[in-house]
Amino acid sequence: MTELYTPENKQRDKDLVAEFSRRKLRPYLDGLFAQQLAVVNDPSPVIVAHPGRRGGKTHTMMSWLFKGMQDTVGTTSAYLALTRGSAKRIMWEEMKRANAQHKLGFAFGEVELKVSDLLTGSCILLGGADDAEQPVAEELGTAR
Secondary structure: OOOOOOHHHHHHHHHHHHHHHHHOOOHHHOOOOHHHHHHHHOOOOOOOOOOOOOOOHHHHHHHHHHHHHHHOOOOEEEEEEOOHHHHHHHHHHHHHHHHHHHOOOOEEEOOOOEEEEOOOOEEEEEEEOOOOOOHHHHHHOOOO
16 A cells, blocks of 8 residues: 655645645735725625726736635636737736736746636636637637
8 A cells, every 4th residue: 555645745735735825815915905905805796896097907806816716726717808909918917927926826828818826726818808719718618
């Protein structure tokens, strides 16, 4: 019979627990103000906000998507803008910057604009409302 807990397995398990604990701190929430945190932490299935110009929409949505990806195993979330190009311009670099700054460990797929959390198996897809034939629609099961 093979021993389940070798020293290497014990260390790997300790490392995984430490990583989960570190990531539960959610460092990307630290810079948000009260109204943004209210949106990110709202458990409602539908949230409506009217932040206006320079109201922190990008960081709020990014934080909400990251939190959902870390909290729920095996989910696929979508960030949709009018076009795929505008989704990339608005959100992609911000997500990559936050990942590097906070050492979140997310994986980025440049071609399909996909952010993956390898610990939970969840992902975020960026796309445009005009891309019914593209990866976001296919992943969500809405392609024509």
